[in-house]
Each structure stands twice: as structure tokens, then as C-alpha cells.
Amino acid sequence: MYYFDNAATTVQKPACVADAVSKALTSGLYGNPSRAAHGYSLRSYREVEQAKDLVRRLFHAGDDYGVAFTHNSTLALNLVLKGLIRPGAHVLTTMWEHNAVLRPLYQLEKEGVTIDYVRADAGTARLHYEDLEQKLRPETQLVVCNHASNVTGNVLDLTRVKEFCRRHGLLLVLDVSQSAGVIPIDLSDGSVTAVCFTGHKSLYGPGGTGGICIRRDAPAVPVVTGGDGVHPFEHEQPGGVPAIFEAGTANVSGIMGLAAGIAYSLSHEQDLKKRQNALSEQFLAGLRQVPGLTVYGDFTGPRVPVFAINFAGAESATVSDILWNTYEMATRPGFHCAPLVHRALGTTDIGAVRFSFSSFTTAGDIDAALKALHEIAAL
Numbered sequence: 001m002y003y004f005d006n007a008a009t010t011v012q013k014p015a016c017v018a019d020a021v022s023k024a025l026t027s028g029l030y031g032n033p034s035r036a037a038h039g040y041s042l043r044s045y046r047e048v049e050q051a052k053d054l055v056r057r058l059f060h061a062g063d064d065y066g067v068a069f070t071h072n073s074t075l076a077l078n079l080v081l082k083g084l085i086r087p088g089a090h091v092l093t094t095m096w097e098h099n100a101v102l103r104p105l106y107q108l109e110k111e112g113v114t115i116d117y118v119r120a121d122a123g124t125a126r127l128h129y130e131d132l133e134q135k136l137r138p139e140t141q142l143v144v145c146n147h148a149s150n151v152t153g154n155v156l157d158l159t160r161v162k163e164f165c166r167r168h169g170l171l172l173v174l175d176v177s178q179s180a181g182v183i184p185i186d187l188s189d190g191s192v193t194a195v196c197f198t199g200h201k202s203l204y205g206p207g208g209t210g211g212i213c214i215r216r217d218a219p220a221v222p223v224v225t226g227g228d229g230v231h232p233f234e235h236e237q238p239g240g241v242p243a244i245f246e247a248g249t250a251n252v253s254g255i256m257g258l259a260a261g262i263a264y265s266l267s268h269e270q271d272l273k274k275r276q277n278a279l280s281e282q283f284l285a286g287l288r289q290v291p292g293l294t295v296y297g298d299f300t301g302p303r304v305p306v307f308a309i310n311f312a313g314a315e316s317a318t319v320s321d322i323l324w325n326t327y328e329m330a331t332r333p334g335f336h337c338a339p340l341v342h343r344a345l346g347t348t349d350i351g352a353v354r355f356s357f358s359s360f361t362t363a364g365d366i367d368a369a370l371k372a373l374h375e376i377a378a379l
Contacts, residue, residue, distance in 0.1 A: 002329040002365050007150050007178060007306050007336075007356035009200045009207060013261065017204055020260035024253035033250055034230065044252045051259035058180070058203075058262055059195060059213050061187040068242035069255050072210040073177045074100040076196035079245050080173055080212055081105065081144065083220035084193070087112035089141035092170075094127055095120040095340040096146040096154075101175055102340070105144070114139075120344035124298040125152045132164045142171040142193075147185070148178040151341045151352065152297030153280075153306030155183060162191040171218070177201060181265045182276065182304045193218050202304075202358065203265055205258030208251065216241045224248075272359045276305045279357050279366055283307060286370035291377050296345050296352060305361075308336075308345070308352035311377065316351035319376065323353070327372040331355055 003011055024030050024047075031040030033048050052067035059065075070076045081104045085091060091105060095117050105115050116135040119128040132143070143165055148155045158174075165172040171193040176185055181202030185195065194214035199205030214220070222237040226247035231238050237247060265272065280303060287295050287309065296308040311319055320333035334351040335342050342348050355369065 002327070002368060004355040004357065004361070004365075004369065005330045005332050006201065006358040006361070007354060008332055010202065010204055010358050010360070012358065012360035013204045013206075014264040016260040016264055017206065017257045021206060021253050021257040024256045030252050030256075033252060034228070035249075044250075047252060047256050047259070048250055051255045051262075054259050054262045054266070055197075055211065055213055058266060059185050059187045061213050064190060064215055064217070065187060065213050066216050066242035067211060067213050068245035069209065069211040069250060069258075070245070071208050071251070072200070073175060073196045073198035074210075076198075076210055076212045077101055077144075077173075077175060078104050079223050080194050080196055080214065080220065081142075082108065082223045083244065084171060084173070084218065085113055085142055088139060090114045090116070090137045090139045092116055092118065092132060092135060092140060092143045094118040094145055094156075095344050096125065096127065096149045096151075096156075097144075097338065097340060098146060098150055098175065098177070099337040099339070100177070101144055101146065117340065120341060121298075122344060122346055123296065125149065125154060125296065125341050125344050126298045127156070129157060129160055129164075132161070136168060140168070140170060142173060144173040145175070146178075147174045147176045147195075148183070148304045148306075149297075149338070149341060150178050150306060151308050151336050151338050151345070151354065153178075153303045153308075153356075154298050155179065155302040155304065157301075162189070166191055178304050178306065181262075182273070183302065187213065190215065199254070199258040199261065203258065204261035204358075206254045209254040209258040212242065212245055214241050214245075220244060222247070268359070275359050276357060276361075279361055279363065280305045280307075282363060282366050283355065283357075283370070286366070287373070290370070290373045293373065293377065296347070305357040307355045308347075309355070309373075310347065310350060310352050314350070316347075316353045319353050322376055323372060327368070329369060329372060 033045035199209030316333035
């Protein structure tokens with residue numbers, strides 16, 4: 001079997017990830033962090049804090065940033081957007097966004113928040129960055145952007161967006177679900193208010209892990225409240241980042257697995273980047289030789305290893321089914337929870353077939369995929 005659905009989740013993990021989860025669950029040594037002063041609790045607390053240090057290292061974030069762990073980037077984005085955006089505010093976002101951004105914004109829109117979208121070109125989905133200035137309002141409070149499209153693989157011009165936010169004093173939130181662990185993300189200049197990340201993609205962590213790396217001075221309020229183990233008589237969740245995002249018991253085993261995945265990514269950073277770039281170049285060169293194939297996206301700038309394609313006149317689901325049933329190749333058809341970019345691409349009727357790679361993908365896998373696509377083209 002061939003696995004080309006890494007943009008959804010990686011199924012091949014480094015052995016160190018399973019080892020870390022197993023250690024947490026089978027050693028009998030890890031209790032509930034921040035809930036007691038005994039060794040079991042303190043051991044877990046130290047593991048969680050060490051994992052937070054790894055996240056700050058991954059994102060080149062200093063002490064001005066706090067880290068909170070969540071179940072995934074969807075929850076992280078909900079907590080950050082609903083914790084930062086106030087009724088009456090205006091928000092700028094893009095047509096690249098996943099529903100993990102769009103649906104919280106749609107909820108907030110019902111509460112008096114207004115939204116404008118940076119347009120994307122047909123076919124390439126190249127963003128019209130000039131829209132940021134043109135759609136700016138006096139009440140604009142925040143910009144939220146997908147750092148890398150989970151449909152086309154294109155990467156945001158973050159330098160340009162950060163400069164815009166600095167110039168106008170705006171908060172900036174990034175969804176780095178597709179980019180964390182693939183391309184460098186540098187928060188050292190303090191321009192980004194928060195990044196929301198997931199663990200189960202290119203960080204090679206277990207499912208159900210993710211988090212927030214956010215400036216400690218971010219004016220967020222808690223969205224989820226509950227136990228914190230420290231201030232039981234207070235009616236409100238304790239303030240401050242990251243405590244306002246940390247109600248309830250932490251997923252210690254998942255966090256330990258995620259920490260192992262991040263450590264793996266950091267220790268192999270240059271090799272992983274070189275490998276995935278080579279796979280992408282090999283695949284793109286081959287795609288251009290397949291007759292009747294459309295490849296969506298902008299190939300003039302940096303990318304993550306994600307490709308959306310279609311055969312003329314064929315539904316994406318049909319092509320994806322052929323790839324699985326005939327060639328045992330796992331791909332993702334449809335709309336990828338990103339409806340606005342499909343509207344820009346003109347694929348709202350048929351969707352697109354998505355191939356996405358990890359560092360465990362091989363050149364042989366790419367050759368097999370290209371051979372299969374040539375055979376489908378001949379049908």
C-alpha cells in the first residue's frame with residue numbers, strides 16, 4: 001500500500017513516538033501534573049514543561065511566549081480566536097482558510113464581528129495581498145491566516161503579512177497545521193500573536209495532540225473553564241497565558257509522544273526539508289508529463305509537499321477510488337474542509353484529488369504514483 005494522505009495525518013511515525021507514549025502509559029510513574037506535590041505528579045509536570053520548551057524551540061519563541069497543549073489545532077484556533085476577538089471587531093482572513101478558522105469566525109460573525117477575505121486567484125490560488133490595505137478598517141483588530149494551504153501547498157508571504165500587522169498595530173494569528181515541522185517558523189521578532197498547531201501531521205505526534213504558542217501579553221479571555229489545581233475557590237479561571245487555556249487534566253502520554261516527534265523533527269530538520277523538497281520536485285516534474293491533468297497552485301514560491309490535481313471531466317472521488325481500489329494508494333478527494341479556496345480554484349463541483357507526502361515517503365512511492373496516474377489518463 002502507498003500512503004499519500006499526510007496532510008490529513010501521518011500514519012508512519014518515528015519509533016521514538018510510540019516509545020514515549022508506551023513509557024507514559026506502562027511505567028506506572030506518571031500522575032496528574034499540577035495536581036499534587038508527590039513524585040508522580042511532579043514527574044508529569046516536568047515532562048509537560050520540557051515539551052513546552054521544545055515547542056518554543058521549534059518556533060524560535062522566547063520567554064515572551066507561553067505554550068498550552070490542546071487536542072488539535074481546531075481546538076487551539078477556537079480558544080485563541082474566541083478568546084481574542086471582541087464583538088464589534090473587524091477581522092481580516094484569506095480564502096485559503098480551513099474550516100477550523102472559518103467556522104469559529106462564522107460563529108463570531110453572529111455576535112457582531114465583521115469579516116473580510118483576501119482574494120485568491122483562479123487556478124493558482126495566489127493571494128491578493130493588496131486586499132489587506134484595501135479592506136482595513138478603523139475597527140480592524142486581528143488578522144488570521146493559514147500559513148500553508150492544505151489544498152495547494154502554497155505558503156503565505158508571512159514577512160509581508162507581519163509587516164502589515166506591525167504597521168497597523170493588529171494581532172496576528174497563524175494556523176500552522178500544514179507548515180509546522182516542514183518549513184521554519186520564527187517567532188523571535190514578536191510580530192505573531194499566536195500560532196496554533198496540531199501534533200499528528202508533520203510533527204509526527206499522536207492523534208489528539210496540538211496546541212498554542214502565544215504571546216504572554218495577548219489580551220485573551222478563557223473560553224473553556226474548569227479545574228486548574230491551584231485556585232479552587234475562585235469563580236473564574238485563573239488569568240494569564242497559558243493558564244487560561246489549560247482547564248482540566250493534561251494528556252500527558254500524548255504530550256510525551258508529541259515531544260518525541262518534535263525532538264525527531266528538530267534533530268533531522270535539514271534532512272527532512274531536503275528530502276521533502278526532492279520528492280516534491282520529482283512529483284511535480286512527473287505530473288507535468290501526465291496528459292489531461294490539471295495541477296492547482298502557484299509553483300513560483302515556497303511550498304509544503306501538498307498537491308491538488310484533477311483529470312478533465314472526472315470527479316475527484318472517482319479518481320481517488322481508482323487509486324485505492326486498483327493501486328492501493330491512499331489519497332484525499334473532495335474539498336478538504338477548505339471551501340473558499342475550492343471556490344477560487346473553480347472546483348466546487350468536482351473537488352480535487354490531493355497527494356501529500358511525509359519524510360517516510362520514498363522516491364519509489366512517487367514513481368509508482370506517477371505510473372498509476374499515466375495509466376488512469378489512458379483509460
